[in-house]
Amino acid sequence: MAKRSGRDGRRRLGAGARQEMLARIAAAGGLRARRPAPSAGPDPAAAALREAVLDLQAARLPQLHDMWDSLPTLTVDAARLERNLVIAAARRDPAHAAFDVLRTRLLRALRDNGWHRVAVTSPTDGCGKTFTAANLAVSLSRYEGCRTLLLDLDLRSPGLAPTLGVAAPGPISDWLRGAEPLEAHLRRIGPNPLGIGGLGVALNDRAESFPAELLRDPATGAALAAMQAALSPDVVLYDLPPALAHDDVAAFRDQYDGVLMVVGGGRNSAEQIREAVRRIGDDKPVLGIILNRAEEERASGAA
Structure with missing residues (x-):
């Protein structure tokens, strides 16, 4: 007693x-x-x-282990990032401030709801979703204690590796299917003079023949769940294909909590934006609609 x-x-x-x-x-x-x-x-x-x-x-019971510090590191080149318009890296372009504002609002929404996983998509091609995902990830990584993961899951047209200046990262599908362990594919950004902190990336250099099927496969869900359990990320950004081009975003819907929709100025109509949101579904909140390429909209005289 x-x-x-x-x-x-x-x-x-x-x-x-x-x-x-x-x-x-x-x-x-x-x-x-x-x-x-x-x-x-x-x-x-x-x-x-x-x-x-x-x-x-x-008894030597199993010990919980944080894999983050043991991940292989990736070196980034400031000049190459700047050439590839990762403006949040060197912060020379005043537009980088927009990503700092976006990260603050996004983190507030995620923490208020206990969410971590964000899909980054667009209605159509050419809207700048990969540009947005890369810059937002870099901005998030500068917050002390904010562990961020950025994954290239545009399995039809992978673009994050060239944006970050990484050659031949290998196919991400090998990890998603369980043929490779997480640490064989995920890389952590190493020490750098840019102040990029807690950022891990999983890149891709091979287009898939059946991307929607792979994104919906239970093996992919298991790989992502294991990744989150091993690394405990604060934010996971998934760079996904355009929502109207194929059914990939819908097929992957069980793996994200909310959506950032990147809209191309002068490229997307209001009807396209509404249809993209409709396809995602009412139960997946749109956390923000980001207007990119606004200068093209002004040049065209579009409203």
């Missing part, structure tokens, strides 16, 4: 209850007593607890 300590008022387990608890721990863990329980001493229950701790240590 529980007793009340006169020192701090907290409830304490009695000796019999402690012995029963230790017996249950030993039974649950398959442990055997390695030494006889002490028969004398001021507190036999406390001595038995020490013995149980020794047994737990000796």
Whole structure:
């Protein structure tokens, strides 16, 4: 039974209850007593607890391991990122501030709802979704303690590797199908003078013949669940194909919590935007609609 300590008022387990608890721990863990329980001493229950701790240590039970620090690192080149319009890296272009505003609003929405996984898509090709995903990921990574993952899941036209200046990263499908372990494909951005912090990337250099089927495959769901369990990311950004071109975004819907829709100025009509949102479904909230290529819209005189 529980007793009340006169020192701090907290409830304490009695000796019999402690012995029963230790017996249950030993039974649950398959442990055997390695030494006889002490028969004398001021507190036999406390001595038995020490013995149980020794047994737990000796049993070499599996330890939880954070894989993040052991991931292979990836070197980024500031000049190449700037040439590829990753403007959030060097922060020379004043437009980088828009991504800082976007990250703050996105993090607030995710934390308010307990979400982590975001699909980045667009109604049609050429709207700048990969540009947006890369710049947002870099901006997010600069927040202290914000661990961000960026995955290229546009399996029809992968574009993140050239955007980040990475040659031949290999096919991401090998990992999604379970043929490769996570650490064989995911890379963490290494130390750099740009201040890019907690950012991991999974890139791709091969188009798939059946991308929607792979995105919906239970093996892909299992690979992504294992990734989240191993790395505990704060934000996962999935760069996906355009929503109106194919059914990939719909096929992948179980794997994301919300959507960022990148709209091309002068490229997308209001009807296309509405249809893209409709295809995603009412149960997947649109966390933001980002207008990209606005200068093209102004040049065309579009409203």
